[in-house]
Amino acid sequence: MSSLLTPQILLELLLGGISLGGIYALMALALSLALATTHILNVAHGSFMVLGAAASTLLIKYLGLSPVPSLVILVAGFALVGWVFELVCVRPLQGRAPDRILIGSILITFGFALAFEAGLGFYWAKLVDPQPTFSLTLTMPRLTLWGVSLSGTRLVILAFVCLAVLVFHLFLTKTPVGKMARAIAQDYEGALILGVNPRLVSVTIFTVGLLATALSGLFFILATPLGPHDGLRLTLVAMTVIVIGGVGSLPGALLGGIVLGITDVFTAFVFGAVWSPVTYVLVFFVVLLVRPQGLVGIRQG
Amino acid sequence: MARVPGVFRGRRLLAVGVVLIGLVVLPRFLTRDLVTALFFAFALITVALNYDLLGGFLGYLNLGQGTFFGGGAYAVFILTKHMPGVAAAGPLALIGLVVVAVAIIALFAAIVAYPLFRLKGAYFAMATFGLFLLVRQLILNLERLTGGAFGIYLPPGYYVDQRLAYWLMLGVVTLSVAVNYLISQTRLGVGLHAIRESEPAAAAIGIDLFRHKQTALVISVIPSALAGCLFGLHFGYVDLESVLGVDKTLLPVIMAMLGGTGLVLGPIVGGVLIRVIDVSLKNYLTLPIPALGVYGLILMVIGLFMPEGILAGLTRRRRVAPRA
Amino acid sequence: MLEVRQLSVSYGDLRALWDVSFRVSAGELVAIIGPNGAGKTTTLRAILGLIPAAAGEIVFNGRHLNHEPSHRRVREGIALVPEGRRIFPYMSVLENLELAAHATGGSRDLEARLAQAFAVFPILAERRGQLAGTMSGGEQQMLAIGRALMARPRLLMLDEPSLGLAPVVVDRLYQTIRDLRAQGLTILLVEQYVYGALELADRAYVLEIGRITREGEGQELLHDDYVRKTYLVV
Numbered sequence: 001m002s003s004l005l006t007p008q009i010l011l012e013l014l015l016g017g018i019s020l021g022g023i024y025a026l027m028a029l030a031l032s033l034a035l036a037t038t039h040i041l042n043v044a045h046g047s048f049m050v051l052g053a054a055a056s057t058l059l060i061k062y063l064g065l066s067p068v069p070s071l072v073i074l075v076a077g078f079a080l081v082g083w084v085f086e087l088v089c090v091r092p093l094q095g096r097a098p099d100r101i102l103i104g105s106i107l108i109t110f111g112f113a114l115a116f117e118a119g120l121g122f123y124w125a126k127l128v129d130p131q132p133t134f135s136l137t138l139t140m141p142r143l144t145l146w147g148v149s150l151s152g153t154r155l156v157i158l159a160f161v162c163l164a165v166l167v168f169h170l171f172l173t174k175t176p177v178g179k180m181a182r183a184i185a186q187d188y189e190g191a192l193i194l195g196v197n198p199r200l201v202s203v204t205i206f207t208v209g210l211l212a213t214a215l216s217g218l219f220f221i222l223a224t225p226l227g228p229h230d231g232l233r234l235t236l237v238a239m240t241v242i243v244i245g246g247v248g249s250l251p252g253a254l255l256g257g258i259v260l261g262i263t264d265v266f267t268a269f270v271f272g273a274v275w276s277p278v279t280y281v282l283v284f285f286v287v288l289l290v291r292p293q294g295l296v297g298i299r300q301g
Numbered sequence: 302m303a304r305v306p307g308v309f310r311g312r313r314l315l316a317v318g319v320v321l322i323g324l325v326v327l328p329r330f331l332t333r334d335l336v337t338a339l340f341f342a343f344a345l346i347t348v349a350l351n352y353d354l355l356g357g358f359l360g361y362l363n364l365g366q367g368t369f370f371g372g373g374a375y376a377v378f379i380l381t382k383h384m385p386g387v388a389a390a391g392p393l394a395l396i397g398l399v400v401v402a403v404a405i406i407a408l409f410a411a412i413v414a415y416p417l418f419r420l421k422g423a424y425f426a427m428a429t430f431g432l433f434l435l436v437r438q439l440i441l442n443l444e445r446l447t448g449g450a451f452g453i454y455l456p457p458g459y460y461v462d463q464r465l466a467y468w469l470m471l472g473v474v475t476l477s478v479a480v481n482y483l484i485s486q487t488r489l490g491v492g493l494h495a496i497r498e499s500e501p502a503a504a505a506i507g508i509d510l511f512r513h514k515q516t517a518l519v520i521s522v523i524p525s526a527l528a529g530c531l532f533g534l535h536f537g538y539v540d541l542e543s544v545l546g547v548d549k550t551l552l553p554v555i556m557a558m559l560g561g562t563g564l565v566l567g568p569i570v571g572g573v574l575i576r577v578i579d580v581s582l583k584n585y586l587t588l589p590i591p592a593l594g595v596y597g598l599i600l601m602v603i604g605l606f607m608p609e610g611i612l613a614g615l616t617r618r619r620r621v622a623p624r625a
Numbered sequence: 626m627l628e629v630r631q632l633s634v635s636y637g638d639l640r641a642l643w644d645v646s647f648r649v650s651a652g653e654l655v656a657i658i659g660p661n662g663a664g665k666t667t668t669l670r671a672i673l674g675l676i677p678a679a680a681g682e683i684v685f686n687g688r689h690l691n692h693e694p695s696h697r698r699v700r701e702g703i704a705l706v707p708e709g710r711r712i713f714p715y716m717s718v719l720e721n722l723e724l725a726a727h728a729t730g731g732s733r734d735l736e737a738r739l740a741q742a743f744a745v746f747p748i749l750a751e752r753r754g755q756l757a758g759t760m761s762g763g764e765q766q767m768l769a770i771g772r773a774l775m776a777r778p779r780l781l782m783l784d785e786p787s788l789g790l791a792p793v794v795v796d797r798l799y800q801t802i803r804d805l806r807a808q809g810l811t812i813l814l815v816e817q818y819v820y821g822a823l824e825l826a827d828r829a830y831v832l833e834i835g836r837i838t839r840e841g842e843g844q845e846l847l848h849d850d851y852v853r854k855t856y857l858v859v
């Protein structure tokens with residue numbers, strides 16, 4: 001125990017855990033939607049969060065752009081990257097037999113993640129900073145509620161998560177493409193019979209999902225820095241969230257993310273930050289042993 | 302299993318014998334660097350062959366085979382470091398420690414089989430990679446036991462000399478080939494094949510799915526752990542990058558995939574190719590990105606253009622699975 | 626309107642269809658009958674491109690469809706009411722219907738399409754908010770047909786619509802099919818309920834173990850000795 005757990009610290013930890021977990025949930029939701037609609041496991045998913053972190057650090061910290069134009073550039077850029085990624089790494093797999101799709105997708109996206117990480121780490125060290133870390137600081141006043149003061153940055157992160165989850169929810173339930181995505185996730189051939197274009201769904205889900213993931217990278221590093229080699233670890237975190245919460249389930253993703261986020265901050269508080277990464281894999285295995293179908297149960301639309 | 306060439310029959314047996322004898326006497330004619338390069342290649346091909354027991358025969362993608370390689374190396378070094386008296390007692394005692402280390406890894410595999418085989422497909426693959434990252438992090442954190450980021454160095458007295466290490470590693474890789482071949486000829490192999498084709502069908506004819514998978518995993522980790530022990534003992538030290546680097550767990554997968562999974566020869570062909578690429582990358586080319594990035598690109602190319610590997614592409618044995 | 630020539634389809638090593646040829650002209654109601662496992666569903670799946678044709682041609686309104694993906698074939702005007710209905714149980718009735726319109730580019734005249742479907746099946750309008758999975762089998766079949774109509778098809782293919790329904794419900798269903806046909810819709814009806822299908826059909830084909838073994842006018846086949854012996858006298 002490094003210090004005493006006062007109510008103030010407890011609340012800070014909870015807020016930190018929930019905002020961190022919210023980001024995990026968002027990232028996991030994007031990953032599991034892609035998995036449910038295309039049967040493609042994007043091992044490079046976490047790398048897009050790293051991409052978001054790196055790109056925003058570069059624009060805001062090193063090139064000194066102000067936040068609003070940066071955000072516009074980043075959103076456009078991330079959407080473009082997601083679209084190209086779908087075209088190059090996902091599209092060629094369509095039409096292969098299902099078991100081949102899985103192996104192919106792991107090879108391609110794992111390969112992409114490795115090449116991306118190696119390239120990013122190498123060139124960042126060479127051109128920008130020999131010790132690559134991606135982080136941003138937001139000068140926000142602390143907010144005092146009911147006598148406890150809360151980190152403004154954490155609240156900004158939480159607000160972003162809530163907004164993004166809401167947008168995701170509206171996208172899935174209100175837009176034509178969102179409805180088609182849900183249909184294809186529930187019954188692939190049943191959706192094809194209705195004339196759903198799986199390519200349209202695939203490209204939309206990847207573009208929107210990777211955009212959301214990259215943006216969540218920006219908000220993530222307001223609180224916790226990332227390095228070029230964190231991508232695969234983050235993908236693993238997203239998969240853990242899916243194992244806890246089920247594939248394609250929004251409430252499940254939120255629950256899974258928050259469980260992990262809170263475990264993370266409390267582990268770090270009690271045992272030290274080096275033990276946080278261990279807890280993710282342990283939670284993953286424990287959930288598998290206790291409830292292989294996940295905590296929330298199997299998929300729903 | 303028609304898929305496995307009858308390597309050990311008739312003329313082929315002769316050919317295998319000739320190749321083996323050739324490899325045994327080869328170090329006489331090579332520089333030390335080349336012998337080390339071969340030693341290294343044998344180690345990785347061993348892990349690739351072991352990987353293929355699950356990846357090819359069973360159809361379960363194990364991205365964490367390197368865990369058992371590095372785990373074996375660390376196990377024997379930890380034993381040696383914390384029981385210096387035993388290790389100093391002579392070569393026999395050292396062999397004893399290696400046996401204990403391999404047994405520990407086999408037991409570890411038997412235990413992690415329980416959570417791992419609750420999973421299939423992509424989740425299984427990622428969980429095995431997660432296990433690999435977990436072991437890395439544990440070794441980093443448990444400094445007193447493992448030396449943390451610094452690693453463990455043994456006094457030169459324990460080093461296995463180069464020729465001997467070469468021969469022993471040749472033995473381990475030969476053992477791995479034999480294991481894969483023999484398993485393909487036994488009931489276990491038939492069971493694995495049945496599981497690969499369809500788990501419900503395999504279960505329906507009375508195959509114990511979990512036992513088969515667990516057995517395959519345990520068998521697959523033994524040569525990997527042995528190779529890891531030998532690898533560490535030859536170089537005299539272990540640290541995270543030398544025996545548990547991400548390349549140690551990914552290169553074997555790439556080798557098996559490139560050559561063709563489910564074929565005894567696949568990982569060997571892929572392994573030789575990758576080693577040639579690797580050596581030429583490191584020695585003759587200056588790269589615009591680090592080697593791991595190049596491997597990433599190779600993986601992408603395999604996935605995009607030759608998902609069944611070189612040998613399968615040549616023999617065209619596989620039939621296209623029907624859409625469910 | 627639809628012409629299938631020498632169609633062959635395989636599932637892996639298993640051949641399911643051998644040189645199947647038939648045609649459906651505009652305004653016709655054509656039935657394909659045959660026992661379980663004959664390849665009826667496979668034929669419809671191949672027409673829609675859900676499974677590739679190993680050989681043969683599928684021509685719709687003069688266009689070769691073999692290399693078109695499924696969603697284009699649906700847009701060309703082929704709608705399928707699949708075996709087992711395959712509605713989306715966790716979506717509402719309305720969402721199921723809307724989905725079919727969105728998928729075929731009908732978001733703009735959604736209301737008109739809905740009105741049309743509701744005119745055929747008024748009960749769907751009553752149940753619009755209900756989760757589709759909680760409806761009875763007959764209602765689900767109506768939803769499946771209504772959903773197919775949302776695509777404004779030129780050819781409606783029905784795969785064993787009577788399966789698992791009570792006789793009175795089947796009667797009503799067949800009345801609806803008769804009405805749709807009277808409105809000029811071209812229909813390809815696949816059935817094991819041989820009597821009903823042949824009575825309704827202008828022409829019919831018998832499919833057995835992946836091959837067309839007989840063809841003729843509906844009434845003609847209804848009195849054919851072989852057909853009577855094999856499919857009707859039970």
Ligand SMILES: Nc1ncnc2c1ncn2[C@@H]1O[C@H](COP(=O)(O)OP(=O)(O)O)[C@@H](O)[C@H]1O
Nearest residue numbers: 623625636641660661662663664665666667668
């Ligand atoms: N997905 C599939 N995989 C393998 N074989 C199949 C598949 N679907 C159908 N079959 C086989 O194809 C043949 C025709 O099936 P089907 O078209 O469903 O017949 P029907 O609709 O006339 O009952 C059957 O022998 C069936 O076993």
Ligand SMILES: [Mg+2]
Nearest residue numbers: 665666667708
């Ligand atoms: Mg059928």
